[in-house]
Structure formats: structure tokens, C-alpha cells
Amino acid sequence: MPTRIETLTAVTRIFDSSTFRLGKPVAATAWSGIYQALLWYEAVTSIPGRIGLPHIIDANRLTYPLSTKGELRIWQARAVAVEKYMADQWEVDPTRIAGMVDKLMKLSAYAGLQRHNILGSAFAGLVKHALYLFGSQNVTYELEVAGDNAFPGVQLPTRTGEPFIDILVRKQGRNRGIISTKWSIRHDRINDLTSECRAYKNAARFTDTQIFYYVATNEYDPARVEKPLTDKCIDGVVHVHKPLVTEVSGLDGRLAEFLDLSELIEQSNQW
Template sequence: MPRIPTNNLNANTAVQAFINDLTSNKWGLNEAWLAVSKQLMTCEIWDELRKTWAQYYNQPVLRERNDYKLLANGSPNKALQESTLVGDYIARKLKIPRHDLCSYLGKFLKTLSIQPQNPRGHAFRSIVAETLARYGDPQITVEEEVNPYILFPGNQFNLRSKNPRIDIVAYRDGLPVALCSTRWTYRHDRVDILEEARAYMPVAKQIYPNIHYFGITAEMNPARLKKVVDQTKPVSPSADVDCLVHLHKPLATTVVNHNGDLAHLVDLVDWVHSSPNW
């Protein structure tokens, strides 16, 4: 299935690095999350004052930095313990020594030497689009950063951005069959995935009754994940969001011993396999 490239040069560079990882390691869809982790996940945090990356507990930084702390007795708090478990898991999957993990992560992101939030978000979107195009239904075309006013002319959308864009749109026979909102992480008090679904789906369903809406994330905070999962169709049949898709569901569930509340979280592999049904 073809992917229409974005105009974002950094995002396209990230996609090429992702493809190179897949090719050099002979990885497929099941390992795509590993290639994403190598490019976009870091053990470091960005020091805006010094304009450089700074080491932070020597573990993957998967949540807001303030979530990670040492307790009064010097032991890691729950978030830091979970980060250690994720690091152990990724090292095993990469088949590398655990102490080498941090040097394997963030390959693309750390080459930019700029504040990482926006570049990582754009890169994540484009890599998800490439993954869908590469491994999904070949009859679907994938486009990024689609102007909703062109896709749904004559409508207004109540969103914060003055120039909103739909992260990914999948088309079949030239007609949109799925809208996707991608977020590497998201805030608990401002969940763009839900806000965008509420804005776009009432209009989209009037024109295309069978259109789907998906949120796609690498978020690791269980409360934030549950907030969106609880507003998806498996839990609430009238919801605007079909499902929340995770880069690699085990990272947010079994690896860190979070299970029941996130039963309806969908793995990226299963989501891509579902594309013939759109």
C-alpha cells in the first residue's frame, strides 16, 4: 500500500532510519516496535539550558521526568522500577547486554540536538504511517497531515489549533476509511486523541458512515491509557474512537504487571492486521 510522504524532512529522515533498522536486522511487523524504540526512545532527558542530552537514572525515560524518583531509603519508586523492567525487556529482545541498552536507544532523536517533543511526535506519526503502508492492506493508501477543511469541506471544527491537521488518513478507492491521531505521549488533562475524535467523527460519519477512528500511542502511564481506553468502542459502544493502539502492548501491560484495566488496549501488530476490514 502506498504512503504519501510528509513534507517534514526530519520525519522522513526518521522513517528512513526505521526502514534501515528493519532491513539490516531482517525484522518484520512483529519487530517494528523495536526499530521505533531504537530511534525514538531514550535513557536521557533534554537539557534545554545547555541544549544537550543529560543522563537520567540510566533507564528508558517513558513518562514525564518528574514521575521518576528515588525514595527516602534510596530505592527506586514504582515508575522507575517499571522503567527498569521495560529496559530489561528491550535489551532481551535486542539480544544485547543490559548495560549497553542506553547506547542503542534514541539513534535518530539524539542526532538532532534540539528540543525533542515536536520532532519525536512527527517522527512517530510518519513511522506509524510507514508501518501501515508497508504491512497493512495493499489496497489502502496512507496520507499524513491531512487538512480537515479539504477532506470535509464546508465544516468547522472546534479545536485549539488554528491550522489543524489529521495525523493519518487511510483511503480505499479514493475514499477515507480511517482517521488516526498519533501521540507518543499525551497529557492527562488534555487528551488530543479524544478531542480530535469528538471534532471530526460526527462530520465524518455523516458522509462516510463506516469510517473508523484510531488513537495510536507509546504512552506508558496506566491512568492516561485507561482514560482513553474507557472511551473506545470495546468499552463504550457509542464512543467516537474505535480503539487505542499501543506501539507494543506488552510494554504497558504484562512487562510492568498492568493487565486488567488495559485489556482492550490494542497492539500495533493487531491493528495493522485489521486494516483489510476497514
């Protein structure tokens, strides 16, 4: 199995060689590199003429049989719309999208491996890479930092084992904030985010330090992001590409409060 460093190197190379609108990546198109590296297709057999759909929601909601009227279910229709949007942005036919994404797990070194743990490290690495490329150069972005080293005495009641911070932002050696990266948010781990935010902010106060806490995600399910979006501790929930959720998928109610990844990158200039 590839090491974490090997995975970060591989996924960064994939990002850098991805297809971007107008050719060169910028903050607003960083999502394209992330999706081409990590987004995958879910196999479907219930839709004539299709063998898969972009995995934007739990697989069972993409693999339902068609409605009694022979129409796509709501999440199937959203996945088709996401596919069309990507095709428009990358100026290719929609039938080509499945072959343009999931490039990390298609590498021979990852054949047969479980996606979950690899996805977590790779997503954090790409968020960091985007911040490094397009964000402030006056701060540092550090991956998988031991929580009790960065914040001595921190206690996370919802976690077991050693706590790790996905991305720790520092300026001149001082902690500035945390970005917790979650490609998707499990329904049984939603409370972990709010508890973690409070634990780290409380620990920071022991050194008279105020930190920010953001959650970066690719979650589309409103039920799974409602609590982080409304939590008073969390400073913002960042989506890989907000327009895919609010405009393409039509989830512009509760999820209108998402920040786009490009907005987080812009905010880094204030850190």
C-alpha cells in the same frame, strides 16, 4: 532545523536499519524500529550505578530518590524492566540499550533542538511506515492532511488554527478512517481526542460515510489513557508494544484493553 520531509526521511532510514529479533522486521517487531529511533533515556542521579532510565513516564517519577529502604520506586523498577526486555529481545547486554535508542535526536542535524515537535511528526511517520510495510496495500496512508479539506465543514472546538489529521486512511479516494498519533498524552489534552473523534465522524456522515478513529500512542500512564480507552466513539487505543505495558510493567488492569500495533496492522486488511 531539518524540514518535516527531512525528518521523515531520516527516521524511516533509522527504522529500516534497526536491530530486529530474527533479523528482518515484521509487524510484531515493528516496535523495535520505533523505539530505536525515538525512545530516549532520562538522566538520573539517585540510583547508584545508573546514569539514566528509559523515558516511559514523566521524568519526575524516574528521578525520585530511592525509598527509605533503599529500593527503586515503582516507575523506576518498571523502567529497568523495560530496559531488560529490550535487551532480551535485541540479544544484547542491558548496558547497551541506551546507545541503541534515540537515534533520530542523536543525529548532528538535531543537536540542541527541542524534542517535542520533532517527536510528533516522526512518530506519525513511523506508524505510517509500519502500516505501509506490513499492512494492507489496498488503502493509502496520508500524513498531516488538512482536516477541513478531507472533511469539509468539520469544527474542532478544542483546537485553534488549522486542524490536521495525523494519518488519514483512504480507499479508492474515499475516506476510510483516521489514526491520531500521540507519543504521549498530555493530561490537559485528553479531551481533545474524544472531541476530535466525534467532530470527524459527524462530518463524515454528511457524505454518508462511516469512518474509524484510532489513537496510536506510547503512553504508559493508566490515568492518561483511561478516557480514550472507554470512550464509545474511539474504536481503539493502540500501543507501540502492548506487552511492555501489560506484561513487563504489570499494568494489565485498565490497560489490558490496549491494541498492539501489530493488531492495528492486521486490522488494516479489513479496511
